Amino acid sequence: MADTTITHWIDGKPHERAAERHGEVFNPATGEVQARVAFASPGVVDEAVEAAVRAAETWRSVSIARRTKILFAFRQLVDKHQHELARMLTLEHGKVTADALGEVNRGLEVIEFACGIADLAKGEYSENVSTEVDSYSIRQPLGVVAGITPFNFPAMVPMWMYPIALACGNTFILKPSERDPSAANFCARLLADAGLPPGVFNVVHGDKVCVDRLLEHPRVAAISFVGSPPIARYIYETGTRHGKRVQALGGAKNHMIVLPDADMELAADAAVSAGYGSAGERCMAISVVVAVGSAADKLVPLMKQRIAGLKIGDGLEPGSEMGPLINRAHRDKVAGYVDRGIAEGATLVADGRGLSVAGRPGGFFLGPCLFDHVQPSMSIYQDEIFGPVLSMTRAASYDEAIRLVNTNPYANGVALFTNDGGAARKFQHEVEVGMVGINVPIPVPMAYYSFGGWKASLFGDHHIYGRDGVHFYTRTKAITSRWPDPRHRGVDLGFPQNR
Numbered sequence: 478m479a480d481t482t483i484t485h486w487i488d489g490k491p492h493e494r495a496a497e498r499h500g501e502v503f504n505p506a507t508g509e510v511q512a513r514v515a516f517a518s519p520g521v522v523d524e525a526v527e528a529a530v531r532a533a534e535t536w537r538s539v540s541i542a543r544r545t546k547i548l549f550a551f552r553q554l555v556d557k558h559q560h561e562l563a564r565m566l567t568l569e570h571g572k573v574t575a576d577a578l579g580e581v582n583r584g585l586e587v588i589e590f591a592c593g594i595a596d597l598a599k600g601e602y603s604e605n606v607s608t609e610v611d612s613y614s615i616r617q618p619l620g621v622v623a624g625i626t627p628f629n630f631p632a633m634v635p636m637w638m639y640p641i642a643l644a645c646g647n648t649f650i651l652k653p654s655e656r657d658p659s660a661a662n663f664c665a666r667l668l669a670d671a672g673l674p675p676g677v678f679n680v681v682h683g684d685k686v687c688v689d690r691l692l693e694h695p696r697v698a699a700i701s702f703v704g705s706p707p708i709a710r711y712i713y714e715t716g717t718r719h720g721k722r723v724q725a726l727g728g729a730k731n732h733m734i735v736l737p738d739a740d741m742e743l744a745a746d747a748a749v750s751a752g753y754g755s756a757g758e759r760c761m762a763i764s765v766v767v768a769v770g771s772a773a774d775k776l777v778p779l780m781k782q783r784i785a786g787l788k789i790g791d792g793l794e795p796g797s798e799m800g801p802l803i804n805r806a807h808r809d810k811v812a813g814y815v816d817r818g819i820a821e822g823a824t825l826v827a828d829g830r831g832l833s834v835a836g837r838p839g840g841f842f843l844g845p846c847l848f849d850h851v852q853p854s855m856s857i858y859q860d861e862i863f864g865p866v867l868s869m870t871r872a873a874s875y876d877e878a879i880r881l882v883n884t885n886p887y888a889n890g891v892a893l894f895t896n897d898g899g900a901a902r903k904f905q906h907e908v909e910v911g912m913v914g915i916n917v918p919i920p921v922p923m924a925y926y927s928f929g930g931w932k933a934s935l936f937g938d939h940h941i942y943g944r945d946g947v948h949f950y951t952r953t954k955a956i957t958s959r960w961p962d963p964r965h966r967g968v969d970l971g972f973p974q975n976r
Contacts, residue, residue, distance in 0.1 A: 481511070481512040481513070482499070482512065482513045482514070482515060483502065483512055483513070483514040483515065483658050483659060483662060483682065484496070484514075484515045484662075484682075485515060485517060485521060485525065485679075485680055485681050485682055486661075486662050486665040486666075486678075486679060486680040487521075487524055487525045487528050487676075487679050487680075487681070488524075488525075488528035488532075488675045488676045488679070489669055489674070489675025489676060490675070491662075492515070492521065492524075494521075496515035496516055496517070496518075496521075497516075497518060498515075498516040498518075499513040499514060499515055499516060500513065500514045500516060500655045500656075500682075500684070501513060501514075502514055502569055502655075502656065502657065502658065502659075503569075503656075503803075503804055503841075504568055504569070504571075505569075505570065505571035505800065505801040505802060505803055505804065505840060505841045506571055506790075506791040506792060506793070506800060506801050506834075506837055506840045506841075507791075507837060507839055507840055508805065508837075508839030508840055508841060509839065511568065511569075512659075514655050514658045514682045515682055515683075516655070516682060516683040516684055516686065516687065517681040517682060517683040517686070517687040517690075518686065518687075519686065519687075519690040521681060521687075522650075522681055522683075522687055522690040522691060522694065523690070523694070525650050525679040525680075525681050526621060526650065526691075526694050526696050526697060528675070528676035528679055529621040529648040529649070529650055529676055529677070529679055529696075530620075530621055530648075530696050531676055532648045532674060532675065532676030532677045533618075533620050533621055533647070533648045535674070536646060536647075536648055536674065536677050537617075537618050537620075537646040537647075539646070541594060541595045541598075542595075544594065544643065544644055544646070545592050545593075545594060545595060545644065546672070547643075547668075547671050547672045547673050548588060548591055548592045548594075548640060548643070548644055548671075549592055550670075550671035550672060551588060551640075551667060551668055551671035551673070552585060552588045552589060552592065553671075554667040554670055554671055555581065555584070555585055555588065555664070555667060556585060558663075558667065559578060559581045559582070559585075560578070561663075562577075562581050562632055562660060562663060562664075563577035563578045563580070563581055564577070564793070565657075565659045565660050565663060566580060566581075566631060566632060566657065566660060567792040567793055567800070568659075568793070569631070569656070569657035569658075569659055569660075570628065570629070570631060570656075570657045570758075570800075570803060571756070571792055571800040571801040571802065571803060571841070572755045572756070572758075572792055572800050573792040573797045573798060573799065573800050574792060574793065574797075576754065576755050576792075576800075577792070580630055580632055580633040581632055581633070583633050583921070584632050584633040584635075584636030584637070585636075586923065586924040587636050587637055587640055587641065587924045587942050588636060588640045589924065590640075590641070590924035590925055590942065590943070591640035591641045591643070591644040592644070594641075594644035594645065594947070597644075597944065597947045598616045598644075598645060598947055598951060599616075600613055600614040600615040600616055600953075601613060601614050606957070609959055609960075609961060610957060610958070610959045611957070611958050611959075612955065612956065612957045612958075613955075613956055613958075614953050614954065614955045614956070615953070615954050615956070616645070616947070616948075616951035616952070616953055616954075617646070617951060617952060617953075617954055618645050618646035618647040618950065618951060619647055619698040619699050619722065619950060619951065619952060620647060620648070620696070620698045621647070621648050621649075621650065621696050621697050621698055622642050622647045622648070622649055622650075622697065622698055622699040622700070622701070622950060623649070623650040623651070623652065623691045623697050623699070623700050623701070624638040624639060624642075624649065624650075624651050624652070624700075624701045624702070625652045625688055625691070625700065625701070625702045625703075625704070625712065626638070626651065626652070626653050626654060626702075626703055626704075627654055627703050627704045627705075627760075628654035628656040628657050628758075628803050629755065629758045629759060629760070629803075629863075630759075631653055631654060631657040631658070631659075631660040631661065632660040632664070634703050635651055635653060635660075635661060635664070636664075637703075637928065637941050637942045637946070638651075638701045638941065638942075638946075639651060639678060641942060641946040641947060641950055642701075642946075642950045643673070643677060643678065645947060645950040645951050646951075647698075647950055648676060648677045648678070648679075649677070649678050649679070650679045650680075650681060650691065650697070651665075651678070651679070651680045651681075652680075652681050652682070652683065652687055652688060652691060653680065653682065655682055655683060655684060656803055656804065657803070658682050661680045661682075662680055665678055665679075665680050688712075689715070692712065692715045692716050692719060692721070693715075693719055695719075695720075697721060698721060698722065699721055699722040699723065699724075699949065699950070700712060700716045700721050700722075700723045700724075700725075701723075701724050701725075701941065701949070702723070702724070702725040702726065703725075703726045703760070703941070704725075704726075704727065705727065705728060705861070706727040706728030706861065706887075706933060708727075709725040709726060709727030709728070709936050710725070710727065710936060712725045712936070713725040713936035713937060714936075722937075722949065723936065723937050724929075724935075724936075724937040724938075724939045724940070724941060724949055725935070725936040725937055726760070726889075726928075726929060726930065726934065726935055726936075726941060727887075727933060727934055727935065727936060728760075728861045728887050728889070728933060728934055729760045729761065729762075729764075729861055729887050729889035729890065729930065729934055730764055730765060730858075730859075730860075730861055730885055730886075730887040730889075731761060731762060731763050731764055731765070731887075731889055731890040731891060731892070732763075732764075732765045732766075732767050732881065732882045732885070732891050732892070733747070733748060733751070733763045733765070733766050733767065733891070733892040733893075733894065733918055734767045734769065734872075734875075734878045734879070734882070734891075734892070734893045734894070734904075735748075735766060735767070735768050735769065735772045735776060735894045735895075736769050736770075736772065736875065736893070736894065736895040736897065736900060737769060737770040737771050737772050738895055738896050738897055739772065739894040739895050739896060739916075740894070740896065741772070741775045741776060741779060742779065743894065743916070744772075744776060744894040745776055745779035745780045745782075745783055746783065747763075747892070747894065747916075747917075747918035748763060748766050748776070748780055748867065748918065749780055749783045749784060749787075749845075749867075750918065751763035751892075751918035751919050752764065752766075752845070752865070752867035753784075753787065753799055753845045753865045753867070754799070754919075755799075755800075756799055756800060756801065756802050756843070756864060756865050757811075757862070757863060757864045757865040757866065757867075758802065758803065758863055758864065759919070760889060761889065761890045761912070761919045761920075761921055762863075762919075763867070763892065763918055763919070764861070764862060764866070764867060764868065765851070765858060765867075765868045765869075765870055766867065766868070766869045766870070767870050767871075767872050767878045767881055767882070768869060768870070768871055768872070769872050769873075769874065769875060769877075769878050770872075770873065770874070773849070773869060773871045776869070777826060777847075777849055777869065780826075780847060780867075781826055781827055781847065784827045784845045784847060785827075787799055787845060789829075789832060789834060789842060789844055789845075790834050790835075790837070791834070791836075791837055791840070799845070799865065800842075801834075801837075801840045801841040801842045801843075802841045802842070802843060802864060803841070804841055805841050807841070807863070807864070808841040808842070808843050808864075810864075811843055811862055811863070811864030811865070811866060812830050812843055814856065814857055814860070814862050814864070814866055815828070815829075815830055815846050815857075815866060817855075817856050817857065818848050818851070818855060818856075818857040818866075818868075821852075821854075821855045821856065821857070822850075822852070822855075823848040823849070823850055823851045823852070823855060823857060823868070824848060824849040824850045825846065825847070825848055826847040826848065826849050826869075827844075827845055827846055827847040828844075828846060829843050829844020829845045829846045829865060830843065830844070830846070831844075832844035843864060843865055844865065845865045845867070846865060846866045846867070847867050847869065848866070848867070848868045848869060849869040850869070850871065851868040851869060851870045852870070853870070853881065855868075858870065861887070875900065879904065879907060879908060882908055882909070882910065883907075883908065883909045886932060886933045887930070887932065887933050887934050888909055888910040888911055888930050888931035888932040888933070888934050889910070889911060889912065889930035889934040890910065890911070890912040890913075890914070890919070890920055890921075890930065891908055891910040891912070891913055891914070891920075892913070892914035892915070892916075892917060892918050892919075892920065893905075893908075893913075893914070893915055893916070894916055895915075895916070901915045901916075909931060909932070910930065910931060911929050911930035911931040911934065911935065911940070912928070912929075912930065922943065924942055924943060925943060925944075926943045927939075927940035927941065927942060927943030927944065927945035927946065928940055928941045928942055928943070929941055929945070
């Protein structure tokens with residue numbers, strides 16, 4: 478076991494007190510433990526909250542000009558160190574270098590969006606709502622807010638949260654996944670280098686003990702969460718019961734409908750890319766292809782051909798297109814779904830269970846698996862597998878295909894592949910899913926829109942980042958005023974400045 482211990486970041490510096498409990502951080506490509514991560518006790522969480530409370534007293538009054546200057550500097554530092562950050566992601570998560578760099582750059586987009594907070598957080602003003610009476614609204618920060626984030630995007634998903642929260646004048650506590658924790662600390666140090674005052678951004682590592690203390694702490698005003706469906710529900714119910722504002726993004730079973738008129742080469746490329754990228758460990762991964770009419774017979778051989786050409790290996794190795802899964806337990810769980818799919822009667826077209834990666838006998842690898850003739854009653858159709866297992870379901874008509882999507886309890890993302898503009902317009906109007914792609918397999922919105930699903934994919938009223946993020950991290954105050962005797966402030970010939 479490596480001697481490296483990853484600790485918390487509290488009040489602008491690494492936490493020095495020894496932890497009572499630790500977790501192991503693996504290199505998924507080798508199966509070896511490469512570090513230990515300290516688990517926060519309730520007392521350590523309290524230290525982080527106290528630091529954030531102290532910092533909030535002054536940070537909320539820091540000018541917008543100063544806040545955005547810090548965020549601009551942070552953006553430059555993340556861009557400068559993106560390869561170093563991407564390497565951390567590959568070493569702890571397993572995703573290939575190109576995927577890791579893509580994650581960092583999608584996070585950068587939200588930082589850039591937050592740099593425009595001066596325009597995004599403006600209120601409204603109405604003059605003379607009554608005689609010499611004006612009304613206006615302002616948006617103010619909540620105070621101390623927290624983010625609980627998943628293992629699959631250890632840099633990007635936190636960046637969906639804290640840049641906007643900080644720009645709005647809140648202080649932030651991040652509880653990243655204990656499976657790949659280094660990116661959070663690295664970004665905390667970059668924020669400090671950018672000029673962020675101590676206590677404004679804090680990181681605590683841990684498990685349910687740490688999470689529960691954040692959910693219960695009376696000084697934490699809001700919780701943002703991305704993760705599995707049962708935990709999302711738990712976060713939402715526990716947080717709201719303790720009086721917090723909560724956005725909890727949960728499960729997904731993303732469908733990709735392919736109509737018979739679609740460009741089948743394009744559809745096959747998209748299905749394989751979106752199904753097996755990052756080893757399927759994406760909440761926006763395509764996990765079910767719904768082939769309408771004759772589309773399946775055309776698609777299956779094209780997809781099988783592409784799967785056979787994929788290079789699976791260590792994410793740091795040049796040319797690797799898909800890396801390992803996050804740990805051995807998850808790899809075995811995903812492989813178990815393949816066993817179950819066979820037992821339930823689906824046709825296994827591509828079997829990745831026997832994959833062997835040269836030089837990496839202990840790695841948590843599972844090759845791409847493709848099922849055909851999958852029925853909605855099967856567990857591989859119903860459950861979010863979160864691995865490189867793609868199901869093909871056949872539908873006789875468009876109506877049958879969209880009914881499959883709209884009756885599914887999850888409604889995170891969906892895609893339609895067609896060359897018929899009328900069908901596409903009908904689909905985007907009728908489909909009951911939060912994020913829709915037309916000939917785009919992974920329709921993750923840009924930072925100036927918002928990310929979020931419907932139904933069991935989201936608990937709470939706000940999507941994440943975009944204007945929804947600004948609204949989530951602020952509250953509106955409406956003011957009605959009358960000034961019958963204006964005061965004169967004298968002459969000032971100085972050039973107006975932001976202070």
